[in-house]
Amino acid sequence: MKAREAVSRVLPATIACLVACAKPQGGGPPRVEIRPSDCAIPSQPLLRGIHSIVAERAMSCAVLDQGQVACWGVQDLGRLGDGFEVKRRDLPTRVPGLQGVVAVTQGNDATFARMADGSVRVWGPNRGGEFGDGSPDYHIAWAPRAVAQWGTIKQIAGGIPTCAIRSDDKVVCAGRARFRRMNEDTAAPGGTPVVVPGLESAAGIAAGSGFTCALLGEGSVWCWGMADAGQLGNGGGEDQDKPVHVRSLDPAVEIDAGSDTACARLAGGGVRCWGRSFAGYGLDHPEKWLRPVEIKGTRDATQISIGDRVGCALLRDSTVACWGESSYDGQLGDGSDETRGTVAGPVACVRDAVQVSVGDNHSCALLRDGTARCWGSGTYGAVGDGTHEIRKIPVAVLDAVEPAPDAERCPPGTTFKRGKGQDDLEAVAEWCETPDGKREGMYVGRWATGQKLQQGGYVSGVRHGEWTRYYEHGEVVSKDRYEHGEPHGVWIAYSLHWRFAFASCFDHGRRVWQVSSEAEANQKRCP
Template sequence: MKRLAPCLLFALLWGACLEPIRGTAELSCAPGVDATTCQPLAQRGLARKVTVGSQHACALLETGGVRCWGGTGLVGDGTRALRATAVDVRGLGSGVLAVSAGGLHTCAVLEGGTVRCWGDNARGQLGTGDTLPALEPVEVPGLGDNVLGVAAGQAHSCALHAGGQVTCWGANDRLQLGGGTQTHSTRAVAVAGLPANLTALSAGATHTCASTAAGEAWCWGSNTSGELGDGQAGVDRSSGAVRVQGLAGPARALAAGGGHTCARVGDGEVACWGSNVTGALGDDTALDSVTPVRPLGLAPGIRQVRAGWAFTCAVDREGGVHCWGQNPSGQLGDGTLLHRAAPVRVTGLPQEAEDVAPGVTSTCAVLRDGQVACWGGNAQGQLGDGTQTDRVSPVVVDGLDGP
């Protein structure tokens, strides 16, 4: 198996972007302790990236391993147990380059360019050729060994290949697999109508977006509220992907949500489009938009933007986290249950954030010391703090060690 080139940026509803991880643990021994007996840093479990689904979340560790927490049968440890604290995903102790949590499933890219998925498979979203669920990671056949990134949606999954092509599998009732038919596919199929030089990928609930190195953005799938960004809404896109119109600059990262999409544009501006009934676009209105609008009050230089089910979060240049949109479970992290049509700052984070991932009712962030903090809905233990109690402010995930 050949090794992959350095990381290409991609964002996803519940996905991650990271630098390549080779999975080799650097030893950190006390003076006088022989290197053969001391513990490697692999045991520390510091997080690099986090991804959040509807009932679970997963952290990609700096050692290349993956740990997950949350709903029954979703954490990949081979059991059907609900895990309210982080546990190791079976067989993924090292060598993982990226991980993306969808609605009730998760997929990971491994060194060598292969993909493994686990969890629910009712629509074929694991890509295994059947609809049987998997309690631990199983390899997705037919993808080859050149996958650079993966994006998991509500019930579909997509892979970005080294040549810039995209393949998808799973649910297709809203043309999530790229048009043509509305037939679900348990095997990966190529997405039609895309340019050949794609470098970023993000899956929403029922739509997916990708961008080129030059910053063009393309989307396909559901367009009920204008989430494809081409100036129209509610139009059958059976012909395949369409190009996003009206971006003020090149798209540096994309984030597809439940019914909306956001992009980090140029040097750190944010633009969003699609459904806005709960304020997910952040422009202080409840009006859907078929073209990009700017959230209000965000300072220039936003480092990251991620879209959840009906809300959005961003990380600023100082590591502060700002969220806006739906908030019935406290997923905005401002200490309230109030919907916010414009960005508010997450309160109570113990440190600056390096990464943020909104899901359906909860949000998680990687802190600068490698810990993960989460807030919002917790009925399935998806906050990882050992309880099933909702939180309107951040709590630290158990089972991911501090420095």
């Protein structure tokens, strides 16, 4: 569960590529030869204007210019926030309706956006109250939803539970793993944020799977929750309802957490970690780090990110070094399948980095020119290069082909509109509106809704004021008709009264043509 935010920053334009294959400090796996061609920048359009990036469980998101957000990877349960119920997005797709986002964080499959005014938007599944919207029951937000109960926050950590630092520097948490005895005076349900006692000056927050850590202003670190893998760093294995002090860290300047592991970057340099061991299992490697252990090769670290089995650090020279276990998905980014344990080694093809983010099985680095490179497991398109391959060497994140400008998507005399979908459906819809307020046209693309109806169709707009569903040649279109997360082929739309509305031809999400009669449709060909 990702514990930190991807925070927006201003980036100048620079393009660089470095072959980083030196032997890691303090030993490590044998050197893997990296060829210059391995680091080549592809000819396809790159995702640009990135201000920050976050990698999570088989998906990634980036904060872009003007505070917009793009996400890619696994899409189940609305995790990408674009309203579609498709299996995946192999390339970045914009999250509709978001502007002014300054940070994005993910955890327990939900995604949180912190706005410029300190308010919170959330999308994805609410499994046990982690939305903080007052409901502990399972429900899904297919598109971004405002959650006023968080108030004004400085930072939010998605996990189990979700925790945030409010504007008054206090820590509040919501979700099923919120320990009941933290605040016995409140009758708030598990889905409502409550204050964690004893943490009055929080400067950082990190949430894992069932445990949370807070960094206080003076540099001390305090953790609470589950301790079966040593996640609390206090030398014991007993769960704690209240925060306990993690010693041997003072003062720390940054913390982060994966599922069962937490790490701190120290003011004097270096990184220390505790919890589930990244060193691998066996007689020579402990399964748990009950107290903080030193990660070699991180003395020049300026930022850290921790995943399920791997940790990475941004170094002072703008390169990235990683440590941990990478036996099958290449998440160390050095071209090998070896385990580094507690020795950080350089990631290939990454130079001029300004941020690193580590997910469960893949990682990403943001470069100074506003582009990004990702590596590791490409399952569900998480690395953003349009494939599902394992990438042991970082690859550039590509951009999807932009849809036609809004003005070109509507018939003459109508105005393009985007807004909330049908009543009681948490969806985003697009339509063309006549001067007298009538809605015309259905347009499917990355911005359109995919809210699934009980009958099996997909609401995508209206014609003559009636909500419509998409069918292909009279048959219900299944999720399998999507290619690379976008509609493809000939789509015929019928109104709710089963009248022919129009037919459209889509080429991987791009509308090629649209006609309003069956006769015209029969004369058309689709790529």
